[in-house]
Amino acid sequence: MGHHPVNNATPTVPPTPDTAARFVATHTLLALDARHPYAAKSLIDAQDMHRTVMNGFKGWVDDGSRDARAQMGILSTWTVDLRRAQLSLVVQSGVPGDWSDVPRAALAEKPHNLTIDRTFRVGDEIDFRTVVNPVRSRPPAPGSPEKTRGVRVAHTRPEHVKTWFARRLQPVGEPALAPDGVTRIGADTDIDRLALRLLPKVSSPAPHKGLRIARAEIKGILTVTDPHAFVTALTRGIGHARAYSCGLILVR
Template structure:
């Protein structure tokens, strides 16, 4: 018999808001090169893991998300982590405001409702053709329509009493939602020039309300993110 799931779980992390001048070359390069944006995020965490260590972003629990205000030429970059960041390496002239850091310490219980926003890379695995060689992997294909993105997200919802892993092996969110209230918006794709010419990510923004059904799983999603593209500003779930 499976052990009962905890009725509450605690989420602890640090978040920093970096407001950058989008016209400054430092920020402008990050906007046009997804790999450069990744370097900007990771520049705040030197020394926490050994050089060459495998997947340092995941080890430090680093997630990020950003929005661009073209009218005001402001890039708002939010970075979340399990260790504190040091943003002294960002050129002072590139900062439109002083970095704002907040320590999050919040306990979530079953039945609690929260507003949320997330930017995701909504992809699915297309099986290889029947005549493909053994062990051939499927190809990741992006959803490019809002209705398909909504279905992608709904599959990850977890009604009360359901397990954290769906029968098909998909990891759920630890929360449920009314599909009719979800807002979906397709965002511009991001990419990276040489040497990362193959990097091209479809993105979609999802907003709405979530009702916590499995606090432990929900906190895991807040900590680790959802979906692919987490190194490039996708997958972070921001709640309020």
């Protein structure tokens, strides 16, 4: 009986995107009295709103860490009901926050913590809402010195904001990184069925003069196409101005 050669080579199979991915984070819901100076200052000054959010996470990273927010996975979003004088702030983080420094009189109700632990699969349909900073980079003027950075210009028309968001969608079979370098969100949608609203800009006085952040709210239904990329988008947020309450995707 002759020996048959044994072929130990593993056949190469093209990688397929994971069919499921798990998302874990903490959400804190803060309901603040918009008339109290603590909340009123955050509404007027984007830098102060950033400080209000970050104050809940002292001691997790070294003071002065450049990327403290990203290290702790902190994203936030807020809405204000002027009739009820209530500022509703949602803070997402990878570590638990401590809100004991918020003046008791500024709280409309006790901070409410939720642990989010969800598994997303290809084909899941998800209700979402996000507030984004829709900007494009205008290239530097001809003849500018080398390494001059382009200027970020805000989109101010709803159709341009929709185009901005459409570039981040990920149709089935498409990679998580678009050919033009844009990071996609692992989900797709019918762009014409999205609800879109331009929001007031937020800004900050000295020493952050010139800090003016354009904002737009986008709501609709997403279909998950790449669960891993989708969880990354939920964890890291999308677009610019993530330190200023933009880019958090809230899902139901």
